[in-house]
Amino acid sequence: FTAVGKHDILGNALLQMQSNLLEARKERLSRIEEDRKNNWITTGYAEFTDLLRLYSGDFDKLTYNIIVALARKLEAVIGALYIINNDNKKDIHIQLVATYGFDEEHKLQERIEIGEGLVGRCIKERETIYEKSLPKDYVKVESFSGSSVPNVLLLVPLLLGDEVWGAF
Numbered sequence: 001f002t003a004v005g006k007h008d009i010l011g012n013a014l015l016q017m018q019s020n021l022l023e024a025r026k027e028r029l030s031r032i033e034e035d036r037k038n039n040w041i042t043t044g045y046a047e048f049t050d051l052l053r054l055y056s057g058d059f060d061k062l063t064y065n066i067i068v069a070l071a072r073k074l075e076a077v078i079g080a081l082y083i084i085n086n087d088n089k090k091d092i093h094i095q096l097v098a099t100y101g102f103d104e105e106h107k108l109q110e111r112i113e114i115g116e117g118l119v120g121r122c123i124k125e126r127e128t129i130y131e132k133s134l135p136k137d138y139v140k141v142e143s144f145s146g147s148s149v150p151n152v153l154l155l156v157p158l159l160l161g162d163e164v165w166g167a168f
Contacts, residue, residue: 044073063098070168071100078139078150080108082119083158083166094123094166122155122167129155 001018003011047069055062063081071079078101085095094112102108109117115124122129131153139150158165 040073047073060098064100067098067100067168074154076154077101079168081166081168082112082123084114084123084164094120097166118153118155119167122157123164126157126159126164128157129153 001011001014003015006012048066051062051065051069055065063083067079067081070081071077079099080096080102081098082094083097084092086092092114094114094116096108096110096112099108112120114120118129118131121127132151134150134153138153155167157167
């Protein structure tokens with residue numbers, strides 16, 4: 001619709017109303033998206049709080065259940081959880097502690113030096129790494145119907161305050 005001219009009171013009012021309705025729709029969609037994000041965060045926080053409570057006495061079960069919950073929450077088909085092993089102050093390194101979706105044939109490197117590879121870089125730089133172009137031989141995801149290479153890789157450092165604890 002276009003107004004006949006600047007003196008077309010009804011036409012200009014309709015155009016203003018259309019503009020206001022479009023803006024209100026945009027604000028409503030923005031609020032819905034913000035509510036969805038807040039709900040995702042809140043439910044995730046509750047899930048991880050429950051895991052910490054349930055498995056606080058069993059490190060292996062705790063780390064496994066955390067990576068499973070993270071992978072499911074992020075809708076990932078595979079996942080790995082690494083922590084910094086500083087038991088020996090002269091040999092601080094990154095240790096693979098739990099995986100999700102990997103089979104025995106596709107074992108991951110269990111020890112990584114800080115700064116080595118993408119996991120080591122993620123931890124050293126305390127930065128999230130998001131890669132869209134992965135080499136064809138990076139890792140394969142296998143299912144009953146075949147195998148494929150993941151589309152993306154997301155590495156996130158585990159930070160508590162200023163201290164980095166690991167990555168997933």
